[in-house]
Amino acid sequence: MPYTKIDPGSTKQDARTGRKLHGPEKAAILFLCLGEARGSELMKQLDDNDIQKITRAVSGLGVIPAPWVEEVITEFSETVATGAGVVGSLAIAENMLRSFLPPDQVNSILKDIRGPLQERDLWTKLGTMHEAVIGEYLNREHEQTAAVILSKLPTEIAARSLAQLPLERMHTVVERMIRMKAVPAETMRHIEESLQRDLIANSTQQGSTEMQKRMADLFNKLDRDTFEALSHKLEQRMPEDFGTIRQKMFTFDDLLRLDLQSLARVMRALQGNVLPMALRGATTEMRDHFLAALPIRSRDMLLDEMNTMGPVRGREVRAAQSAIVDCARALVAQEVIRMPSAEDEEEFID
The missing domain is CATH 1.10.220.30 (Flagellar motor switch protein FliG, alpha-alpha superhelical domain)
Structure with a gap:
């Protein structure tokens, strides 16, 4: 007989006695109705925790009034009829077949x-x-x-x-x-x-590589404080995996690695006040790098715009920096610009 697993946390109050029947007690009543032989076979399909709960319930039920039995069987029938019932799989079918057929x-x-x-x-x-x-x-x-x-x-x-x-x-x-x-x-x-x-x-393997790329993209979207808080623990707990993900990341600080011509190409693709907003929260080194990529007139206009913006919210600065990163990554993907590789940046000593 197929079975449905009754929620151990569910209860139902018996109309005549006022007593609430709990999940394990209702399951125990169903097992007793099946009889010892069929109940034992069904019990083999449960895990140890459920077996312990039902065994404890069976031992404590004593004489079961007929209304209780009727109520539990009715609830079981209604549950199955509404489609919340049984579970089937190829493994279950195989086990059933092997119990009475030759291999x-x-x-x-x-x-x-x-x-x-x-x-x-x-x-x-x-x-x-x-x-x-x-x-x-x-x-x-x-x-x-x-x-x-x-x-x-x-x-x-x-x-x-x-x-x-x-x-x-x-x-x-x-x-x-x-x-x-x-x-x-x-x-x-x-x-x-x-x-x-x-x-x-x-x-x-492909799934692992893809997940690393997704995590790199996710980390790129985090604000710096949140990422640093995460990275401290990740470097301790999973240094190899996190190191691989970090190599795939492209952050606002990585824009320092772009040559001035490529950086100018990124800035020309930006719209609105994204650039001045982003540079308001940038380090002095990063600001100087951006300014160096601009003609003198454009540089003066950018500085004036930054100075007249007044106080800005940190989240707006981070959003602007993230937009510049997204723009740079898109240009890299289109092969309009190129990020220097580790070999390009290797130091040569005379």
Whole structure:
């Protein structure tokens, strides 16, 4: 008999006695109604904590009035009927089969079931991967293969992944998707095997790298005081992981590493009062670096604007600095400017 796990914290007051039945007591009544044999088999599916609670409840119930039994069974039936009930899985089904069928027969049955489940699992995993990873894979595949894969993905994921392709290739893939007919089963099997082997199997490492990038982006958005408070503990508890994340970060202070021509390119892309607001909260060294990248007239205008702004809120300064970082990172991604690498900055001694 399938079972539903009754919330141990739930209670229900018996209308005739006024006594409240608690979750373990209601579960104990259900077990007793099943009988010793079936109740014992069902008990094997519970964890030790639940077994202890139900055993304690069974031992303390004594004679159970008929209204209690009726009330618990009614509640159980209503719970199952409203869809809040049972849990099933391939593992549970396998355990049930192995309790009364020979191993060869069980394996034969499960072989037919696992195929469709594994196929769904592959596309589910693919749908959770970052679009940049999927796009990179599609860019290496034949256009028809890329079209088939995109046609199987949720449209939101497919759209973001498609946008990762070069424009000409994107056009070709979209045209193939529009003209696509039914894909032969053998072709689909080969595509799925390639995905499993070349992409899904490596998703653990890719997922780790992607999470590091996400954490670097998150840390970039934090104000300096919050980040410093976090980084102190992280450097002690997970120095290797945090060190890798920190290398991927691009903060406002990193703008000191830009050459003056690249920094001027960043400033030309800014709008409104972002630059003077950001520099109001910058160090003297950072201000001088920005000013050095400007012509004399533009420099004087920027200084005048900074001096006439009056008091500014710290959060507005941090937001402006974050906007400049986002702008610089976008220009780096577009290869308009380049951040110096560790090799570029290595010191040479005569």
